[in-house]
Amino acid sequence: MFAGPRSLCLILALAISGCDMPRDVEGTTEAIATAGTIRIGLAENSGKTTQDDAQLVSRLITRLERKTGAHAQITRATSEPLLLDLEAGELDLVIGSFAAKTPWVKRVSFAPALATHPRGEASLELKAAGRNGENRWISLIERESRAVAKEAGTP
Amino acid sequence: MTYDHLPQELRAPMHRAVRLEYWNIFWSTSVVIVMGLVMGQSQAMKTAWVEDLLALVPPIAFLVAARLESTADHSPRFPFGMRRANSLGFFVAAVSLFAIGALMLFESASTLLKQEHVTIGTIELFGQSIWLGWLMLGAQLYSLIPPIFIGNRELPLSNTLQDKLLHTDALMNKANWMTGAAGMAGVAGLGLGYWWADSLAAALISxxxxxxxxxxxxxxxAELVDGAPRALDSDGIAEDAAIAVGLLRIAYPDAEVRMxxxxxxIKLEVKGARPEDARSPLDIDxxxxxxxxxxxxIPDPIPGLGD
Known part of the structure; x- marks a missing residue:
């Protein structure tokens, strides 16, 4: 009954050690490198975007461009259509202000917030979202978001 | 805890089994803490965590049953003592094992059907962004080790003690390490870009x-509804019970023998005979x-109590 755990662990260890992880399920990182463009959706915020927020978004995009060697191709719209496009793989990244407890958290992957704005008992977070399962691309977005937030002194 | 209520040959194995179960609880709790710290949003990791939590049920049930068995004297309220506490614990452990399998099967089948792509992001540790998958793999690897060692030690003890609760705990430990291995394969599969890997592995193992x-x-x-004694590892009749009943049926061919x-x-009943009615010498070896x-x-029907 307990035969085989050692061999199983060995196979797993060999498989894992020889691999470059994580990779994307749908290959977003490679597609960006091949196409030379990052398809970014910027969620319009009814004119309430502050100067500071715009600078943070710009810094994040610049960092991602530098890391991937690709240029940003920006689409502006309201957040829902952009998130649907992201989910369908029509966009690589969506940046905007989202409720800290947005129900989209199950359908897309949000990176750490670049800035947080309290709204009564709730709060709005300026943050980037990637497509679920694109683990290499999401790891990059998260790393760069943390770096931008750190530079800006976001707690 | 004393084991004077048990036959001499079972006391030392029972002492070892109780000590082993305390270790089991200690290591299982450490696994629950480690897995809880790194589970993130991964459904497979959450399932594995719930499974690790449920794995605490059989050892706790065993220890409670062992204590009840050893401390509860026969009393007017419990004239047969607490020997069946072990049977109740066995049922609780069996339900936990089944629940774990069913939970895993539901979660993995649902992920496969919905074609959900699980995200494993990064975590900041000592100023560095580290892919959470590496921590999950480490935690899963750690979670494999205690159940393999504990399960291997429980099996011979459960056989010596004829303890189905302990045997079910050994099965639980098998389920634990298999789930851990499936979880590792799943996280590694996700890391390699195969979204279906962990759900498929989990579904097969579940x-x-x-x-x-x-x-x-x-x-x-069967045990709780007075069924015939079952074997330790199957639903078949226990060999020693079958031998005992066979010998009694030879000795008392006209009586009804139940167990x-x-x-x-094992408790045996010979209905419709007295001990001295034996047609052949009764030597149950x-x-x-x-x-x-x-x-x-039970020699004859008691007047006024039916047959």
């Missing part, structure tokens, strides 16, 4: 756990003679 759990549930239910299990012990708790003779 089928085996559901099968073990169902088998244990059947045997434990049931009370924890690790079993590999584990202590298993026969008592043989009750």
């Amino acid at each position: 089928l085996d756990i559901v099968h073990d759990g169902f088998k244990a549930m059947k045997a434990s239910s 049931r299990e009370t924890g690790r012990f 079993l590999p584990r003679p202590w298993r026969i708790d008592d043989i009750a003779f």
Whole structure:
């Protein structure tokens, strides 16, 4: 009954050690490198975007461009259509202000917030979202978001 | 805890089994903490965590049953003592095992059907962004080790003690390390870009756990409703019980011979005969003679109490 755990662990260890992880399920990182463009959706915020927020978004995009060697191709719209496009793989990244407890958290992957704005008992977070399962691309977005937030002194 | 209520040959194994279960709880709790710290949003990791949590049920049930068995004296409220506490614990452990398998099967099948792509992001540790998958793999690897060692030690003890609760815990430990291995394969598969890897691995393994759990549930239910004693690892009749009943039927061919299990012990009834009615000498020689708790003779119908 307990035969085989050692061999199983060995196979797993060999498989894992020889691999470059994580990779994307749908290959977003490679597609960006091949196409030379990052398809970014910027969620319009009814004119309430502050100067500071715009600078943070710009810094994040610049960092991602530098890391991937690709240029940003920006689409502006309201957040829902952009998130649907992201989910369908029509966009690589969506940046905007989202409720800290947005129900989209199950359908897309949000990176750490670049800035947080309290709204009564709730709060709005300026943050980037990637497509679920694109683990290499999401790891990059998260790393760069943390770096931008750190530079800006976001707690 | 003393084990004076047990036959001499079972006292030392029982002491070892109790000590082993305390270790089991200690290591299982450490696994629950480690897995809880790194589970993130991964459904597979959450399932594995719930499974690790449920894995605490059989050792706790075993220790509670062992204490009840050892401390509860026969009393007017419990005239037969607490020997069946073990049977109840066996049922609880069997249901937990089945629940784990069913939970895993549901979660993995649902992920496969919905084609959900699980995200494993990064975590900041000591100023560095580290892919959470590496921590999950480490935690899963750690979670494999205690159940392999503990399960391997429980199996021979459960056989010596004829303890189905302990045997079910060994199955639980098997389920644990198999789930851990499936979780590792799943996280590694996700890391390599195969979204279906962990759900498929989990679904296949959960089928085996559901099968073990169902088998244990059947045997434990049989014990609770006075079914004939079942074998330790199957739903078949226990060999020693079958031998004892066979010998009694030869000795008392006109009587009805019945048997049931009370924890690790077997109770036999010969209905319609007295001990001195034996047609041949009654010499029940079993590999584990202590298993026969008592043989009750019910000579004739008692007037006013039906047959």
